[in-house]
Amino acid sequence: MKARKIYNRIAILRKEKALTRKDLAGKIGVNFQTVGYLEREEYNPSLDLAFRISEVFKLPVDLIFSTEPLKPLSELIIEKYKSKLD
Amino acid sequence: MELKTSKSNRRIGVILNFICITSIVLLFELIKLKRNPTLLIYELIPLVILVIGYIIYFGKTGLWKFTHKSLNDLDERELQLSNKSLRFSYIIFTIFTLGLFLIYSVIELNINMVLVVSLLYLAHILPSYFISWTEESVSNED
Numbered sequence: 001m002k003a004r005k006i007y008n009r010i011a012i013l014r015k016e017k018a019l020t021r022k023d024l025a026g027k028i029g030v031n032f033q034t035v036g037y038l039e040r041e042e043y044n045p046s047l048d049l050a051f052r053i054s055e056v057f058k059l060p061v062d063l064i065f066s067t068e069p070l071k072p073l074s075e076l077i078i079e080k081y082k083s084k085l086d
Numbered sequence: 087m088e089l090k091t092s093k094s095n096r097r098i099g100v101i102l103n104f105i106c107i108t109s110i111v112l113l114f115e116l117i118k119l120k121r122n123p124t125l126l127i128y129e130l131i132p133l134v135i136l137v138i139g140y141i142i143y144f145g146k147t148g149l150w151k152f153t154h155k156s157l158n159d160l161d162e163r164e165l166q167l168s169n170k171s172l173r174f175s176y177i178i179f180t181i182f183t184l185g186l187f188l189i190y191s192v193i194e195l196n197i198n199m200v201l202v203v204s205l206l207y208l209a210h211i212l213p214s215y216f217i218s219w220t221e222e223s224v225s226n227e228d
Contacts, residue, residue: 021224030161033089036224043163 003044007070011039013057028052089147089223096218099143103211106136107204114200144214153213167217175212182208 014024014035021039025032028049037043038053045053045065054061089096109132117125144150152164153171160168183205190197 031164033221033224034161034163036222037163040222042222046162049162 006044008065027056100215100218103139106132111204149214171213171216174216
């Protein structure tokens with residue numbers, strides 16, 4: 001069975017936290033090359049790994065991973081402000 | 087396992103390594119046919135290239151170590167990669183070895199120690215070939 005692509009925000013969240021791939025890999029218990037594959041969306045993480053990543057970034061899983069292309073976080077903030085203003 | 091060298095460079099390493107093993111076996115058969123043991127000195131050329139290539143492409147990169155690691159020491163993607171590489175190796179090795187034995191029996195050649203040692207080495211290096219050929223280079227930062 002061919003797995004569908006899972007999109008994620010790992011790269012941007014990692015940079016935001018000023019972590020290297022090795023730092024993040026150490027926190028989630030994988031090799032840093034696995035982090036690279038996750039960031040390039042060439043590998044779909046297991047549910048366990050997805051939860052470990054969400055625990056590191058202290059964000060809900062659905063904000064980091066999605067089955068559809070993710071919008072940039074800035075766009076989400078603008079949308080949120082617009083809806084508040086309306 | 088840290089694959090810092092480019093994919094194309096690693097692929098050259100795989101091809102070079104395979105050519106060296108093949109050359110060692112073929113040269114040995116040729117020497118046997120010619121019945122001239124002094125020609126055995128030529129076996130040293132591919133052997134030296136093989137050893138140097140092995141150190142550069144499979145030893146220093148940690149590929150050999152990776153393919154011989156305990157499954158408990160691998161993360162989930164590495165486990166998947168290890169499974170894929172072993173599956174590939176099993177298919178290639180069985181077909182290649184049985185095909186080779188068939189050729190040997192057809193042309194009535196005896197199986198010799200050089201061939202067996204080369205096959206033993208090939209069986210162990212094939213998973214590294216697969217990983218070296220397919221894995222992308224990932225740096226720690228960017």
